[in-house]
Amino acid sequence: MPALQETRTVVALAPAKPAGLADLGLPLVDSTAVKKGRVHEYLQLLTDGKIGRRFQDIRIIALKTVEAGVPSAKVFVQFEVFGDNTAAPTNGVGFEAVLFAGEQQLASLSSSSLFLPYANFWYPNRFVFEVSIADFDQADRLDFIAKAEEVRTL
Known part of the structure; x- marks a missing residue:
């Protein structure tokens, strides 16, 4: 059975203004702080080197x-x-997100599945994780790790 390789991308976090966050319901107070980061495109390859999933x-x-x-x-x-010509299993493995301050790992956050009901279609996904105030204050990057998993090809 074909399998996706575990792959990782780094998202740098930087202090930001709390603009454009209305859809998150963020309570704005004087002490509100925001950090943002973004990666435009990220590919997860199959073990044979072909593209298996796109983020x-x-x-x-x-x-x-x-x-x-x-x-x-x-x-x-x-x-x-x-899902680039690949169908996700019913019980997928999801992803892991690891917060760092420099080289020091602060917190590991994981999801057991992605919202990807069919191949060959883009699906929005949103996850939220509670972290400690100290981890928020120190965090300067997040490693996004797409986990290895078996898939079915079309």
């Missing part, structure tokens, strides 16, 4: 705010994914 517009938005008097930090991972 587009990977956007990482890290937010620190206060809601109802409680401080919190969240990381949103958003992207579109395309």
Whole structure:
């Protein structure tokens, strides 16, 4: 059975303005802080070297705010994914996102599946993870790791 290789891309995080985040419902207060990063295109290859899956517009938005008097930090991972002539298994393996401060790993965040019901079509995906305030403050990059998994080819 064909299989996708585990592949990784690095998304640099930089302080940003809280503009364009209305669809996330971000509570804006004086202490709200935002970090953003983006990768435009990212390919996941099959073990034979052919393209098996495409990721587009990977956007990482890290937010620190206060809601109802409680401080919190969240990381949103958003992207579109395309099964390039490959059908995902019913129980896919998803992806892992690892926050770093320089070379120091801060947190590992993972999803067990992608929203990719059919091959040859682009699907938007959005995930949110709670992180510690300290991890938010230190984070300067996120490694997005598309995990290896068996797929069916069309």
